[in-house]
Amino acid sequence: MRREAFFGLADRLNGRLQGDEVLFARLGVEASDFVRLNQNRVRQAGSVRSADLGLTLIQGRKQVEGDCQLSGDSTADEAMALSLLQRLRERLPHVPDDPYLNVGETALEIHRDLPATLPDSNEAIGTLTEFAEGLDLVGIWAAGSLADGLASSIGHRCWQQSHSFNLDWSCYLDRDKAVKESYSGFDWQPAALAERIARQRERLAVMARPQRRIEPDRYRAYLAPAAVQELMDMLAWGGFGLRDHRTHQTPLLALVNGEQRLHPDLSIHEEHGRGLSAGFTDEGFAKPPRVALIEQGRFKDCLVDARSAKEYGEPVNAAVESPESVAVGAGDLPADEVLARLGTGIYVGNLWYCNWSDRNACRVTGMTRFGTFWVENGALVAPLAVMRFDDSLYHLLGDRLEALTAERELILSPDTYGGRSSDSALLPGILVGGIELAL
Amino acid sequence: MNLEQELQHIVDTFAASAPRASYWTLRLVDEVHEALVVRDDVAEPSSLGLSRGAMVTVLADGGLGYAATSDLSAAGLRRASEQALRAAALHARRGLFDAGLYPRSALRAQYRSPVTEPWAARTLRDKLDLLFEACAALDVDARIVERVAWLGHRRTVQRLITADGGDVLQHWEYVHPGLSATAYVDGQTQTRHGGGADHARQGGLERIAASRLIEDAERVAREAIALVEAPECPSGRRDLVLLPSQMTLQIHESIGHPLELDRILGDERNYAGLSFVTPEMFGSYRYGSALLNVTFDPTVPGELASCAADDECTPARRVHLIRDGILERPLGGVLSQRRAGLPGTANARASEWARPPIDRMTNINLEPGEGSLDALIARVERGVLMDSNRSWSIDDSRNKFQFGCELGRLIEDGELKGLVRNPGYRGISARFWRTLDGVGGPETLEVRGVTNCGKGEPNQGVYVGHASPPCLFRDVEVFGGGL
Numbered sequence: 001m002r003r004e005a006f007f008g009l010a011d012r013l014n015g016r017l018q019g020d021e022v023l024f025a026r027l028g029v030e031a032s033d034f035v036r037l038n039q040n041r042v043r044q045a046g047s048v049r050s051a052d053l054g055l056t057l058i059q060g061r062k063q064v065e066g067d068c069q070l071s072g073d074s075t076a077d078e079a080m081a082l083s084l085l086q087r088l089r090e091r092l093p094h095v096p097d098d099p100y101l102n103v104g105e106t107a108l109e110i111h112r113d114l115p116a117t118l119p120d121s122n123e124a125i126g127t128l129t130e131f132a133e134g135l136d137l138v139g140i141w142a143a144g145s146l147a148d149g150l151a152s153s154i155g156h157r158c159w160q161q162s163h164s165f166n167l168d169w170s171c172y173l174d175r176d177k178a179v180k181e182s183y184s185g186f187d188w189q190p191a192a193l194a195e196r197i198a199r200q201r202e203r204l205a206v207m208a209r210p211q212r213r214i215e216p217d218r219y220r221a222y223l224a225p226a227a228v229q230e231l232m233d234m235l236a237w238g239g240f241g242l243r244d245h246r247t248h249q250t251p252l253l254a255l256v257n258g259e260q261r262l263h264p265d266l267s268i269h270e271e272h273g274r275g276l277s278a279g280f281t282d283e284g285f286a287k288p289p290r291v292a293l294i295e296q297g298r299f300k301d302c303l304v305d306a307r308s309a310k311e312y313g314e315p316v317n318a319a320v321e322s323p324e325s326v327a328v329g330a331g332d333l334p335a336d337e338v339l340a341r342l343g344t345g346i347y348v349g350n351l352w353y354c355n356w357s358d359r360n361a362c363r364v365t366g367m368t369r370f371g372t373f374w375v376e377n378g379a380l381v382a383p384l385a386v387m388r389f390d391d392s393l394y395h396l397l398g399d400r401l402e403a404l405t406a407e408r409e410l411i412l413s414p415d416t417y418g419g420r421s422s423d424s425a426l427l428p429g430i431l432v433g434g435i436e437l438a439l
Numbered sequence: 440m441n442l443e444q445e446l447q448h449i450v451d452t453f454a455a456s457a458p459r460a461s462y463w464t465l466r467l468v469d470e471v472h473e474a475l476v477v478r479d480d481v482a483e484p485s486s487l488g489l490s491r492g493a494m495v496t497v498l499a500d501g502g503l504g505y506a507a508t509s510d511l512s513a514a515g516l517r518r519a520s521e522q523a524l525r526a527a528a529l530h531a532r533r534g535l536f537d538a539g540l541y542p543r544s545a546l547r548a549q550y551r552s553p554v555t556e557p558w559a560a561r562t563l564r565d566k567l568d569l570l571f572e573a574c575a576a577l578d579v580d581a582r583i584v585e586r587v588a589w590l591g592h593r594r595t596v597q598r599l600i601t602a603d604g605g606d607v608l609q610h611w612e613y614v615h616p617g618l619s620a621t622a623y624v625d626g627q628t629q630t631r632h633g634g635g636a637d638h639a640r641q642g643g644l645e646r647i648a649a650s651r652l653i654e655d656a657e658r659v660a661r662e663a664i665a666l667v668e669a670p671e672c673p674s675g676r677r678d679l680v681l682l683p684s685q686m687t688l689q690i691h692e693s694i695g696h697p698l699e700l701d702r703i704l705g706d707e708r709n710y711a712g713l714s715f716v717t718p719e720m721f722g723s724y725r726y727g728s729a730l731l732n733v734t735f736d737p738t739v740p741g742e743l744a745s746c747a748a749d750d751e752c753t754p755a756r757r758v759h760l761i762r763d764g765i766l767e768r769p770l771g772g773v774l775s776q777r778r779a780g781l782p783g784t785a786n787a788r789a790s791e792w793a794r795p796p797i798d799r800m801t802n803i804n805l806e807p808g809e810g811s812l813d814a815l816i817a818r819v820e821r822g823v824l825m826d827s828n829r830s831w832s833i834d835d836s837r838n839k840f841q842f843g844c845e846l847g848r849l850i851e852d853g854e855l856k857g858l859v860r861n862p863g864y865r866g867i868s869a870r871f872w873r874t875l876d877g878v879g880g881p882e883t884l885e886v887r888g889v890t891n892c893g894k895g896e897p898n899q900g901v902y903v904g905h906a907s908p909p910c911l912f913r914d915v916e917v918f919g920g921g922l
Contacts, residue, residue: 011510034897035526038706041535045526046505048897049519050492050792056484066487069509076512087487090529094563096482129533139709140896168896170709176836178708207748247585248623249630257626307483352712355832357843358920360627365841369712369832386834388841388865416897439839439865 001029001051003111003149003159009053009074010151013081017153018089019059024103024156025081026054026282027070027149030419032142033121037169038135040129045121047144053081054282057088058339061097062305064088093400102310104284106367106418107155112279116163116186127190130168131197135204139169144262148278158280162186162422166194167416168414171200177211177383179203180226180350180370184412203349203371203380212374218434220345222338223396224371225409225427226383231393232326232425234364235268237356240293241321242302251362251393260362260394267329268294270303270318275325276412276422281306286314294433295397302380327426331404340378341403341431346363347373347380348435357390365390365438388439400433442469443608446598449493452513454600458520460499460527460545463602465466466750467493467511468792470594473558477570479586480578485563491770492792497523503538504533504597507793526552539684542773543603544752550609553741554643558614561644562580566590569647573634576656577620582664584623588634588652591615607750613743614646615639615890619655622663629666630829631845633659637684637827639888639902641741662846664749665858666848671919672862673846678822679915680815680877683885685844686907688828691889692724695903696732697762697837699894700771700779711894712835712848715869716766718781724766727872731808733761735770735784736906742802743888743904750796753785760784760803764872771798790899797895801890802904808878815877815911825862831869841865861920868872871912879908 010025017023029051036044051070056063070077070085103263119127124141143165150158166184181196214359223231235251244250254260272279273289280286283306292300303318333341349371357365368387373380405428415421440448446467455466456772471492476483492509503525506519530538530690563845573588594615599607617636622629635650681689697714701707716724737755746755751772759767771779772787775798787796816824830843847862848855888904 031899033526035529036706037709037895038535038704042530042533043535043706044503044505044795045529046507046795047522047526048507049522050507050509050793054770063484065484065485065491068489068492071510071512071515073510073515084487084489091485091487091563095567096483098484099481125529136705138705142897168709172708173706173772176834180709236842247621248628249585249621253628254626259626313716332536353832354834355830355841355843357830357841357863360861361920363920363921363922365830365832367832367839369835373654386839388832388834390841394922417893417900420897439841439867 001027001070006149007151007157009077009081013085014080014084014153016082022058022153024056024152024284028052028419029147032144032420035125035141038138040132040135042125055084055088056087056100061101062095062388063098063101063285064091064095100307100310102283102306104156105154108158108280108284108286110158110279112160114162114186117188118163118165119188124188125192131194132171133264136172137169138172141413142166142416142420146422150280150282150284152284154262156284160278162276164412166412166414171204172203173204173207176386177207178370179207182414186438205363206373206380207383209382211385213385214387216437216439218436220342220433221348221435222342222429222431223348225411227348227351228427228430229425230330230354230366231364231396231413232328232427234354235393236322236326240303240323242304242308242312242314243321244430245302249358251359252299253360254362259396262294262297262394262398263317263321265331265404266294266397266401268328270323271325274426275424276399277324279334281316281319287319288317291317308407322422326341328360330406330428333403333405333431335405335407338405338429338431339380342375343378344376346384347375361392362394363390363392387437389435390438394436396432401430402433403431404428442596449511450598450600453516456513457519458495458524460496460497460524460882462498464496464599464601464752465493466597466792469596470593471818474591475566475570476587476589477567477574480571480574482567488603490603492797493519493521494792495519497527498533498538498541499524501538502527502529502534503541504530505795520894536778540774540777542751542753544601544605545603546605546752546754548745548750548754549605552610552612554612558643573618573652573656576653577660579617579657579660580664582622582624582667583620583660585621587619589617599750599752601752607748609746611640611641612643613639614643616647616650616652617627618659620663622661622667624667627667627905629663631659631663631666631776632827637887638892639743640886641707641743641745644822665667666846666860667858669858670792671921672823672859672917674918676914677917678819679912679917680819680822680824680850680909682824682826682909683887683907684827685825686805686910687844687889687905688831690803690901690905690907692831692833692842692848693837693871695800695803697868699798700769700775700781700783703769704775704779705892710896712837713770714836715836718779721768721781722767724765725873726761726766727764727874729764730875730878731761731764732759733870734759734806736804737785737801738865739802739886739906742886742906744801744903745904746801749785749787750789755785756802758784770800772796788901790901794897794899797899799894799901800892800903804906807881807884807908809880812879812883812909815879815909816850816855817853818877818911819850823859823862824848824850824855830863833879840868859919862917863914864917866915874913874915875910876913883908897909
């Protein structure tokens with residue numbers, strides 16, 4: 001569904017409102033190709049076309065929400081949307097007044113179109129499998145268009161659409177000896193893909209050496225940006241939301257209380273202005289371009305969605321109370337000096353399956369995975385068997401943080417639960433004086 | 440037209456211009472879901488979701504392809520068929536396996552969840568009133584800083600037809616009640632769940648009473664407070680008694696996932712991971728002690744993933760995966776079975792109309808042994824009992840795990856002692872199940888499941904059932920919280 005069709009549908013719905021009803025309509029559209037690969041061959045190929053319409057019907061201080069799938073046929077879609085509207089209208093008398101009802105009263109107009117140069121999926125898979133000839137490549141190609149729309153009877157008219165590709169893969173030598181890569185963005189350049197696969201072949205050559213096994217202990221370590229992302233995902237889980245803070249559930253409680261510190265070189269921001277996610281919330285508020293979450297190791301601001309804003313009397317600055325476009329500030333460690341500064345220790349390419357082992361202590365457990373090596377005297381010497389870590393972020397991002405890299409990587413989320421994610425992260429690698437390996 | 444007539448109309452529309460393919464399937468999914476939440480005595484906006492779409496799968500010219508669409512008009516279904524044919528052409532050129540391995544089916548079957556009290560039997564207001572009552576019942580003390588009560592409903596009707604005359608109609612229904620209370624004192628926060636929060640099953644509104652939504656509230660809140668004030672779980676090696684609320688997760692992560700055949704075939708290596716289990720292990724590998732008996736059982740009435748057939752149209756039957764500790768067969772649908780040359784199960788499942796089927800768990804159950812929970816505890820000299828999973832992490836081969844629970848209780852000389860907070864344990868799957876030294880009897884069996892099993896590229900989240908009695912494990916590394 002295109003922008004004009006959505007706004008037209010919203011106008012027709014608005015024309016059917018009764019009395020003082022207010023309507024917010026949202027649209028999420030996806031047209032994606034998905035090609036799964038295993039052993040550098042196609043495992044499963046297909047496509048998905050969907051359009052999800054969400055409605056919030058408000059009368060006085062009452063509100064109800066609903067959503068339905070649209071087909072793309074204007075007549076059928078109008079009938080479906082009107083049917084949903086009527087069902088919501090029938091629910092309104094059953095719900096109590098909502099003291100935290102909060103919608104943007106000012107008509108917002110935002111339009112953003114992120115153009116792209118995307119190849120046909122056949123072409124991309126052909127290029128990839130040719131470059132990866134001889135490799136045991138496994139992963140997924142996801143590409144196509146995403147669009148988000150918002151319209152209201154107040155007058156909101158917002159639209160954002162993007163076209164992008166996300167190639168996420170790993171190459172295996174044997175069992176769990178593998179190196180992972182990703183290539184995502186808007187401008188498909190086969191040379192950039194070739195560069196990544198060449199880099200992967202170099203790492204695989206080290207991976208082919210006999211695996212090193214180490215005992216649980218504390219080790220110096222470098223965490224590459226993809227590994228740092230796993231730690232940021234943990235902080236996103238309750239670390240920054242206003243509701244989590246006001247109900248004492250944030251894992252950063254001890255930081256906020258002043259009992260613990262993060263390293264003064266650490267700054268974390270939510271950068272709505274840079275990211276792919278829509279610049280507006282479902283309730284019709286514009287997101288600010290940037291929100292400082294951690295500044296020089298100190299907690300700065302929470303992410304506040306419309307509901308929490310009303311409950312706690314703060315301004316809205318986010319659609320959801322976890323980062324969608326997180327950025328960690330760069331440091332001064334040049335990427336090409338990482339191994340020399342590490343000296344002897346662990347190079348962690350990726351972390352995996354992290355979870356809280358003690359949320360109050362901001363303590364996280366997880367596994368090393370993909371491209372993790374033992375380093376001696378500044379050189380990768382052997383692949384490392386997967387190890388479990390269990391450590392507090394007050395250490396890894398606090399007293400044991402030695403440096404952040406000067407270069408940062410932009411990582412577009414490959415997540416596709418319920419649809420292709422528009423989340424992204426801009427992250428450096430980090431050098432830590434020690435990480436606790438537990439198993 | 441009623442729902443089944445509407446689906447029949449779409450089937451007829453599709454059949455009138457079925458794709459030119461050697462085999463095809465059409466999987467139609469119509470879903471309604473509703474979420475009601477009351478938090479701190481305030482109702483959050485109720486949500487009503489309606490979803491309908493179709494997945495067309497074709498086998499054409501030596502390739503296999505799929506396309507999913509929410510456009511169920513004749514033109515929309517034709518477009519989906521054309522897209523599926525294009526995907527099949529890509530598979531034909533660069534496919535991992537011979538598309539002819541894809542199973543053909545003429546199965547005709549039906550399934551309907553057991554429902555005593557339909558969701559529509561009570562008004563929205565009545566349901567919200569119930570949640571207000573439950574939320575208020577959580578308000579036992581000023582140390583409780585957040586109280587939440589919820590009720591979710593999902594009704595999924597799926598019709599799968601095949602070019603060979605297969606026609607499977609399945610109607611699943613779920614009502615999920617739940618409670619949580621969060622307590623805070625002096626820098627320590629603890630959350631306790633109950634009222635059905637980790638006790639998901641198929642069914643209707645009768646699940647509310649079965650889950651004791653109202654009756655459980657005071658216990659949940661008081662346990663949250665008690666946990667805040669409890670000492671940390673001690674660290675060291677101890678015996679471990681896991682209640683069914685944690686056995687669910689233990690079975691899920693370290694038996695269910697490692698036995699998935701698509702992992703063993705390597706399909707999941709870039710995301711969910713592989714498995715420490717290899718094909719030659721089936722039939723001889725000692726997975727656990729002789730007390731370990733695990734079944735794939737989609738026939739248990741009301742268990743979360745009970746069904747008549749999987750999404751490759753294979754009839755669902757109960758089989759043993761592990762018998763007397765010996766590994767017998769993997770979890771793999773017919774396509775995976777043919778690729779691997781191994782037996783399997785009817786478990787090719789898709790999470791929704793917009794995702795293709797892959798190997799998933801359905802109901803993976805640990806069969807009961809003998810005796811009561813008290814009898815298990817009586818056999819422990821120095822140990823910890825753990826209840827209700829809250830943290831889960833395991834390596835990509837499903838071997839090195841670390842799990843955390845909401846509540847622990849020390850066991851000394853065969854008796855339960857005081858509460859401990861932040862209880863956790865870690866181990867290695869390949870060794871852990873061999874330390875199984877006690878399995879509760881049939882009277883201790885609880886039918887539960889998880890509603891957030893994630894896997895696949897593109898990602899899919901599905902419901903999975905697990906039934907288990909409490910179990911006793913010997914000499915496990917346990918620990919508590921803190922920096």
